[in-house]
Amino acid sequence: MSLSMAGALNRGLADALEADDRVLVFGEDVGPLGGVFRVTDGLTARFGERRVFDTPLAESGIVGTAIGMAMNGLRPVVEMQFDAFAYPAFEQITSHLAKLRNRTRGKVELPVVVRIPYGGGIGGVEHHCDSSEMYYTHTPGLRVVTPGTPEDAYHLLRASIDSPDPVIFLEPKRLYWGKSEVDFDAGVPMDRAVVRRAGSDVTLIAYGPMVPVALETADAAREEGWDVEVVDLRTLSPFDDETVAASVRKTGRAVVVHEASGFCGYGAEVAARLTERCFHHLHAPILRVTGYDIPYPPPKLEEHHLPNTDRVLDAIARLQWDDQVDGVVGVA
Amino acid sequence: MTTVTSTGRGLLPTAEPLALLTAAGEPVAAPALPMPGDEVLLDLHRRMVLGRRFDAQATALTKQGRLAVYPSSRGQEACEVGAVLALEDRDWLFPTYRDSVALVTRGVDPIETLTLLQGGWHLGYDPYEYRVAPQCTPLATNTLHAVGLAHAARYQGEDSVALVLLGDGATSEGDTHEALNFAGVWQAPVVFLVQNNGYAISVPMSKQNAAPSLAHKGIGYGVRSELIDGNDPAAVYATVRDAVQAAREGGGPTLIEARTYRIEAHTNADDANRYRDPAEVAYWLSRDPLDRLEAYLRSRGLLDDARRDAVLAEAEAFAAKVRDGMNADVEPDPAELFEHVYAQPTPALREQAAQLAEELR
16 A cells, blocks of 8 residues: 555554554654654554553653663653654663663663654754764664665564664654555565665665665666666664675675765765775775765755755766776765 | 652651651651561661671772772661662662662672672673662663653553662752653652762762752652651661552652761772761761661660671671672673674674684684
């Protein structure tokens, strides 16, 4: 059936709540309102206030109590209303959620999912558009997942709720409303990237909000004579070295695309890993197309900040297609 | 509506700390709570003696390099022991790094208790075996875990209660306030025991708090609050017992401030002479919780020299067991570093584990 990502997530939560009494959904405004993005729409009516409920407005409190509930056998799925609003919970996430399994030598398992709408492109004002993935991917003990399609959103959310490890589930806000077909029986594993579109000349590596941009770029690049492969990472931590490296070994060129600032961004890790693993297959340096190293801009300026098809095409053009080209290749 | 305790009070704590025994060990006139039974009082005494000896032994082990660090709770035994004995086996304890005496009182193996401070691993015991959460080093974060766990207990139809320990400094942290608020809104079966020992490392109460008491902080969250003499083991036991019972019966959370004193420095690495007057320590030594209980038990004819000597001998044997256990060189296995990061090691962690194994070959 055709569903928006918000609809697919809603269905994923409902199916998880239906399947397991230990699953609870809570956060700010997730009850009768259904969340500011309506991802939890109708869940309180269907499952009752005991299972799906509004909490006091306190993100550390939401994650901290979820940890205690998970210690006592429940599987909380909590919502942080916006990316930057999750920062008050940072200590609970990094010092406890990520570490308790390790501290207790595996005795305490915390199957908690922290859902965070993230990223820009929706005209949001300050603190509503951060790409905060690196804060979480840099923390051992967390799984970090971000879907790029409604179908992946459904399956990855179900898999995250079933995961014995804590999962930071990053939902690209700008993709909430676009619809596409969702096959509820499709096999979508966690921890595996997917080749979203096959190609032979260059690999575009994208995730979450940048997956459609990468796919559009691949279409546009065909007119330039480049056959572009698009890899959608889906799970940012752990990283699927196997799938990504296989693609880059095949194409010999790679561009990583993300909204977050480039400096110490996720693309730096991807480029480093691929260089370490695929150096002798590379015909050009791995380039990054990212947001600038600036605080997220105001709505009227965000289009200048966010990577777009033109910027990705420019990067592809700089991948030393001509053997005569030499010297430093700039970073987009 | 918040249920009142058996003392009949509402949200407001008393102006003066509740006590059952005076500093000299005499029963107070018109006590607010009934005196615990003789068996409980004798158990409190025995556990406090054991706890104090354990604490001294742990401090000695830091001098021998067997422990990386030890935060002493000497002088706080009434809280450490009284609060824990007020729990049932099915209840949960959420301790901080200063609560090792509470752990051994709960029955946690003393060697397992000290694993964290020894540096062998971040935790030595199985939290589910003792219903004791990992000792919390960041301040106040455990208050939220306790509220969540207590809420989950009730969700699953259990009548267990969570007791969370925190210090005066931790009441300034945001998590304490979020936890009190969540506990109040959810009416969670949780008891907050603040051991106000006067100092957050070096910072005194006067720079920590402007409220009439730390217990007053419960009012704003609709949480019933008590202010008690934290060096009165009978009062600590009776108050926590009462709060736990209220929580178990659906009466919601309680915040208890216990006024006590940290006789030693913050840890063995700290120098308390830089920030407090020895006369102040001397005053608190004269209010010693163990002396107080012994005086009362002797006046009641419940304790004599023979019984006291027997308890002291048991404490020496306990200390010897701790010494022997800590003197045994148990080398942690480096391979374990990679085992418990995720349920299953990731491919990258397997590679790193192999790399370290190769280095160690």
